[in-house]
Amino acid sequence: MTAQRIYLDYNASTPVDPAVSAAMMPFLADHFGNPSSGHWAAAPAKAALERARGQIAAVLGCEDDEVVFTSGGSEANNLALKGVFFVRRSGGDHIITTRIEHPAIIEPCRFLERLGARITYLPVDGFGRVDPDDLRRAITPHTILVSIMHANNEVGTIQPIEECARIAREHDILFHTDAAQSVGKIATDVNGLGVDLLSIAGHKLYAPKGVGALFVRRGVQLEPLIHGAGHESGRRAGTESALLAVGLGKACELARDLSPMDRVRALRDRFWRELQSRFGNRIALNGHPTHCLPNTLNVSFIGRVGAEILERLDGVAASTGSACHSGRIELSPVLAAMSVAPEVGMGAIRFSLGRGTTREEIHAVAERLSAIL
Ligand SMILES: Cc1ncc(COP(=O)(O)O)c(C=O)c1O
Numbered sequence: 001m002t003a004q005r006i007y008l009d010y011n012a013s014t015p016v017d018p019a020v021s022a023a024m025m026p027f028l029a030d031h032f033g034n035p036s037s038g039h040w041a042a043a044p045a046k047a048a049l050e051r052a053r054g055q056i057a058a059v060l061g062c063e064d065d066e067v068v069f070t071s072g073g074s075e076a077n078n079l080a081l082k083g084v085f086f087v088r089r090s091g092g093d094h095i096i097t098t099r100i101e102h103p104a105i106i107e108p109c110r111f112l113e114r115l116g117a118r119i120t121y122l123p124v125d126g127f128g129r130v131d132p133d134d135l136r137r138a139i140t141p142h143t144i145l146v147s148i149m150h151a152n153n154e155v156g157t158i159q160p161i162e163e164c165a166r167i168a169r170e171h172d173i174l175f176h177t178d179a180a181q182s183v184g185k186i187a188t189d190v191n192g193l194g195v196d197l198l199s200i201a202g203h204k205l206y207a208p209k210g211v212g213a214l215f216v217r218r219g220v221q222l223e224p225l226i227h228g229a230g231h232e233s234g235r236r237a238g239t240e241s242a243l244l245a246v247g248l249g250k251a252c253e254l255a256r257d258l259s260p261m262d263r264v265r266a267l268r269d270r271f272w273r274e275l276q277s278r279f280g281n282r283i284a285l286n287g288h289p290t291h292c293l294p295n296t297l298n299v300s301f302i303g304r305v306g307a308e309i310l311e312r313l314d315g316v317a318a319s320t321g322s323a324c325h326s327g328r329i330e331l332s333p334v335l336a337a338m339s340v341a342p343e344v345g346m347g348a349i350r351f352s353l354g355r356g357t358t359r360e361e362i363h364a365v366a367e368r369l370s371a372i373l
Helices: 018-029 043-060 073-091 103-114 132-138 161-170 242-255 260-282 306-312 333-337 359-372
Strands: 067-070 094-098 118-122 143-147 174-178 197-201 212-216 283-286 296-301 348-352
Touching: 018 043, 018 242, 043 067, 043 197, 043 242, 067 073, 067 242, 073 103, 073 143, 073 174, 073 197, 073 212, 094 103, 103 118, 118 132, 132 161, 143 161, 161 174, 260 283, 260 296, 260 359, 296 306, 306 348, 306 359
Parallel strands: 094 118, 094 143, 143 174, 174 197
Antiparallel strands: 067 212, 197 212, 283 296, 296 348
């Protein structure tokens, strides 16, 4: 008999919320018009696109015209990094980021290095947090951009963004944060955070894959990645998908209510307590005990291999390292940057809970873990 399927990989992707798919349906079935056209067929698509922009702006606390639609988190990050570099390179060639960013930040940085950029990769402490003083020390007269993720996808650690953004502003340096993992889980008000650019990814917040957005503060100039007609105020060419925009907009409207996270946090904490009572000092928590996403539990089964445990955890979807680049058996760069010992880090499994997770599910996973270990 196959075991009950349990999904604990919400940081990799979320199911589309039924309210989101319902909002999208008319744009799949009927409203096909090009939002840029001037006739009757365009009107519903154009109106929906702008309503969605407003819903995204509302969750970020920004103006509607500061939201640029993209194909997802990766594109938003690429647009932020390359867009700023191409506009500002004559004034400076230095970018500061961290060692624990998602590949959608690390790889554009490597690309820009090949074009002559100098990149500083800030270290993190054992909990995965950046020290704002390290940022202060890394700034040079040539620094044009700082990019520090809001919350880490693997261990859930939340960075001191407000403080880091304040330091950047004191030096007139633009500040970007990759908030792909944080929208809908913790507050993401761009003015509260003090950021100039912020990336979001639809499929991490119950919208479909293939859509995201970049917040670009008024006055910040970006070179587009995709040149063409003047869509998105000249920042991203290509006919907008009202269908996907409506999905992201509705998901952002739902994400403004953070109260479902109280239940998720309680379940996550309960799961951790249950694992502790079963495994005692044979497990270790990776990440920060308090500055952490409410849904993420990265736990190491010491001396074991996380991927092997997952394989035997029949029917349980979770991940080792990051699902975006799984399949390799080596210590994740995030855990390595946190100086987690190899015999601990190799045994890491990331469980990420979501709106659909139940108490029965986490108990069942704990039981299955006990049975196989
Ligand atoms: C922190 C972070 N940034 C960026 C991305 C990439 O987003 P997308 O899959 O929408 O391109 C992810 C997805 O795993 C992520 O976790």
